[in-house]
Amino acid sequence: MFTYSDLRQSLRASLAAFLSPEEAAAEAALWFSEGLGREASWFHAHGMEPVPDGERHQIGGWLERRQKGEPWAYILGWSLWRGRRFETGPATLIPRPETELVLEAALEVGKRLGVRHAVDIGTGTGILGITMALETDWAITATDISEKALAVAQRNALALGAKLSFRPGDLLGPVPNPVGLVVSNPPYVDPADRPGLQRELSFEPETALFAPDRGLALTTELLKQARVRSAPGCVLEIGSGQGDELSTRARVMGWKRVMIHRDFAGHDRVLVVC
Numbered sequence: 001m002f003t004y005s006d007l008r009q010s011l012r013a014s015l016a017a018f019l020s021p022e023e024a025a026a027e028a029a030l031w032f033s034e035g036l037g038r039e040a041s042w043f044h045a046h047g048m049e050p051v052p053d054g055e056r057h058q059i060g061g062w063l064e065r066r067q068k069g070e071p072w073a074y075i076l077g078w079s080l081w082r083g084r085r086f087e088t089g090p091a092t093l094i095p096r097p098e099t100e101l102v103l104e105a106a107l108e109v110g111k112r113l114g115v116r117h118a119v120d121i122g123t124g125t126g127i128l129g130i131t132m133a134l135e136t137d138w139a140i141t142a143t144d145i146s147e148k149a150l151a152v153a154q155r156n157a158l159a160l161g162a163k164l165s166f167r168p169g170d171l172l173g174p175v176p177n178p179v180g181l182v183v184s185n186p187p188y189v190d191p192a193d194r195p196g197l198q199r200e201l202s203f204e205p206e207t208a209l210f211a212p213d214r215g216l217a218l219t220t221e222l223l224k225q226a227r228v229r230s231a232p233g234c235v236l237e238i239g240s241g242q243g244d245e246l247s248t249r250a251r252v253m254g255w256k257r258v259m260i261h262r263d264f265a266g267h268d269r270v271l272v273v274c
């Protein structure tokens, strides 16, 4: 008899072929909770029960895809971010926990500046724009250069009951006046780093990851456009080690207050200018 406990053991072992033992155990727990709806507490009562064939095949199919490098969020089709479920697929970046730092900084800066409008540039799954729409009374516009990503964000807004407007296009181009607070997690990976990146990243859209000029091009252009359009400020996710150079560029453009927030690992993560 092949029980749920056996399945968990063998899944951990299979995942440990390409993950650390700790990551494999954590991911196996996610497959059970998010994929099969079976939480850890369920195991105490049912771990010794036999696994129905349907569930064994389902896990086998997921494993085949995962062994080829496909990220779990794409296999599952959604991600939890700040406690909400966002449809996630190959047209969108997978929401990252560190992007919550951008949201928290945006909520704080927006409140301090008394903004009434904000834009989420490069919305992807919509995490930033939708969350601002749900957690503030600001008027929110979300944009993306990818119409496929924008369609995912629109479905997520509908599913979560968020009211905001969506516009396709390049950076601030499609945003009406007044622009409001500019919030974004733009592509900021240096294309030169591509060979050393995790294989999972090759499943995510290139336009969501890479930017010319060592990853700084889109962030720089966004800071420039926001200044020209008299935005009250910008809150932008940035890459580790990009803080100094972007701060210098922002000051040269005339932004008066420039701050870098670091993430829990101590890396540059959020650039705030106003």
Ligand SMILES: C[S@@+](CC[C@H](N)C(=O)[O-])C[C@H]1O[C@@H](n2cnc3c(N)ncnc32)[C@H](O)[C@@H]1O
Binding pocket: 092, 093, 094, 095, 096, 099, 121, 122, 123, 124, 125, 126, 127, 128, 143, 144, 145, 146, 149, 169, 170, 171, 184, 185, 186, 187, 188, 207, 208, 209, 218
């Ligand atoms: C790093 S992803 C961020 C997605 C989402 N905001 C998040 O934090 O998970 C960057 C997004 O910017 C979009 N993008 C890339 N270049 C753009 C441009 N020039 N104008 C607007 N959006 C762009 C990509 O399609 C992608 O959805």
